[in-house]
Amino acid sequence: MNYLIRRNFPLIVVALIAIVLFGMFFLAPMFFLLRTSFWKYAPNAVGARGFMIPAFTFENFQRALTGTYLDYVILTLRVGVVSTVAAVVLSYPVAYWIARWQGHTRLKRFLLITLIASFLVGSMARVFAWYSMLTGQGFINSLLSILGFQRFRFIGTELAIEICQVQYLISVATLSLVSPLKNLDPKFEEASKSLGAEEVRTFLNVTLPLSLPGIVAASLLCFAITVSAYVTPLVLGAGGILMVSNLVTVAFLQVSNYPLGAAFAVILLVASFVSMYVLEKALLSRVRT
Amino acid sequence: MNTSNLTRLLGRIIIWGTVVATILYLWAPLAIDLLMSFEPGVVLRFPITGVSLKWYQFFFTNPLFINGMVVSFSLAIVSAILAVALAIPCSMAFVRFRFPGKGALTSLFTAPLSTPSVVLGVALLYFFSVINFGASFLNLIIGHLLLTFPYSLRTITATMFGFDMSLEEASMNLGANEIETFQRITLPIISPGIIASFIFAIAVSLDDVGMTQFLVTASTQTLNIALLGYWRWVLDPTVGAASAFLIFVGVALTLLAERVVGLERFLL
Numbered sequence: 020m021n022y023l024i025r026r027n028f029p030l031i032v033v034a035l036i037a038i039v040l041f042g043m044f045f046l047a048p049m050f051f052l053l054r055t056s057f058w059k060y061a062p063n064a065v066g067a068r069g070f071m072i073p074a075f076t077f078e079n080f081q082r083a084l085t086g087t088y089l090d091y092v093i094l095t096l097r098v099g100v101v102s103t104v105a106a107v108v109l110s111y112p113v114a115y116w117i118a119r120w121q122g123h124t125r126l127k128r129f130l131l132i133t134l135i136a137s138f139l140v141g142s143m144a145r146v147f148a149w150y151s152m153l154t155g156q157g158f159i160n161s162l163l164s165i166l167g168f169q170r171f172r173f174i175g176t177e178l179a180i181e182i183c184q185v186q187y188l189i190s191v192a193t194l195s196l197v198s199p200l201k202n203l204d205p206k207f208e209e210a211s212k213s214l215g216a217e218e219v220r221t222f223l224n225v226t227l228p229l230s231l232p233g234i235v236a237a238s239l240l241c242f243a244i245t246v247s248a249y250v251t252p253l254v255l256g257a258g259g260i261l262m263v264s265n266l267v268t269v270a271f272l273q274v275s276n277y278p279l280g281a282a283f284a285v286i287l288l289v290a291s292f293v294s295m296y297v298l299e300k301a302l303l304s305r306v307r308t
Numbered sequence: 309m310n311t312s313n314l315t316r317l318l319g320r321i322i323i324w325g326t327v328v329a330t331i332l333y334l335w336a337p338l339a340i341d342l343l344m345s346f347e348p349g350v351v352l353r354f355p356i357t358g359v360s361l362k363w364y365q366f367f368f369t370n371p372l373f374i375n376g377m378v379v380s381f382s383l384a385i386v387s388a389i390l391a392v393a394l395a396i397p398c399s400m401a402f403v404r405f406r407f408p409g410k411g412a413l414t415s416l417f418t419a420p421l422s423t424p425s426v427v428l429g430v431a432l433l434y435f436f437s438v439i440n441f442g443a444s445f446l447n448l449i450i451g452h453l454l455l456t457f458p459y460s461l462r463t464i465t466a467t468m469f470g471f472d473m474s475l476e477e478a479s480m481n482l483g484a485n486e487i488e489t490f491q492r493i494t495l496p497i498i499s500p501g502i503i504a505s506f507i508f509a510i511a512v513s514l515d516d517v518g519m520t521q522f523l524v525t526a527s528t529q530t531l532n533i534a535l536l537g538y539w540r541w542v543l544d545p546t547v548g549a550a551s552a553f554l555i556f557v558g559v560a561l562t563l564l565a566e567r568v569v570g571l572e573r574f575l576l
Binding site: 025026028029030032033036037040041044045046047048049051052055109110112113115116120126129130132133134135136137138139140141142143144145146147148149150151152154156157158161186189190193217218219222243246247249250253254264267268271272277280281284287288291292295 | 312315316318319322323326327329330331333334335336337338340341344345351352353354355394397398400401402404405407413416417419420421422423424425426427428430431432433434435438450451453454457485486487507508511514515517518521522532535536539547548550551552554555558559561562563565566
């Protein structure tokens, strides 16, 4: 008996985690959240618990996807796309340099530490650092005014959110692009060169297409991270700009419309899961080829 | 030949340009934030009008923030320890055992990585209220365990894959039992992965706001929640000092990871 427990200890732990941590505190809450998103918001109903009554209605989703709310959903997707494209375009050359160029070991090491530090520093420090940079009397505005330009109100614009988000995404995108670029078989590049193509041509016709799955994977990861950003739009949007995750908070904590909040949460979850699902497919197809 | 040299040069300029731009983009805001946090006045401004530690003094003596730091760090350490302790046997099971539903369980255990933390937060808040689970520090620990466990699992599983099983077999052949073998052979070999995953778990837990905001009570406010609450009403250089402190913590964690495990392994 004792031997059996010792031998199968890892399996016992897996079962415990699956049932207690994930069954009870992940799947069950998600189920309740999903169920609530179909309930009816009824702030004045007699006997309603938490301003809602059990029902099966799509009106929360309808409300979440029309009018001003729809504008915020579209804004979230737009910020996601813009930040992702900017981050991947900036990260690709850097990842290419780390993975495919010889030498510069010390600089590469410094860059690597920079990328990981930027990742570990986290969203709070980053968002307040950008607040200092972009505020009315901040660094960027003082620079603009010294150069003779007008001061610009960055805080409360999409641009501010994107600038801050891209800074975070660069470390995510670069770190995830390095290994696909490193694992490219050098044979193809050599073949291209020996057939007379010069460096840039080889890059455009061989390296870039071969690294496309890695680009797709990095983009989806960046997109999923950005659409679920919370602190960045909260602080740099300064109330003027809300993203879907902020709407979830507003609906739950400020107006106590749980069904609407749940609907926003489900929308956010779907956006994030779809990109992650596609990401996994992209990774699998890369393993196969 | 001439145009080929020109495109080559252009390629070089693009690469070096982005490398330099990236380093600047990542460090400059942190450095400038640090500089601006020494502002003596009540408005964050550049260039600063003097040099003073007044906002640091305010930040490090304010009971709101001190309490927040205590809550944040104890929460991060407890949930990181739990996450690592669960992830070690779990990754052993995934790497070495064959059992039905393994694929599905792997997806389930890493699902919180693709779940926005705001969503996890509301789901837990609502669930705790449905089952009448009173708000306490335990709720925060459960929530943060869900956030940190997938990171630990992934990092430790990656370390496990490179493990030479014959070392364990040799140990068992020489008469050690499973527990002795684990302590003397397995643990020392996978320890870099364990330390790395512990550091990552701490960073993830310290940084979270999306979920945490739904699970805090008045007495269990984390530092980030306290800071956001303060920022909502007062716009003074305290946030500069606070983010300088958080930057210091993040950089310290990175250098620790670099010293203990070496970061090159993450490049593979």
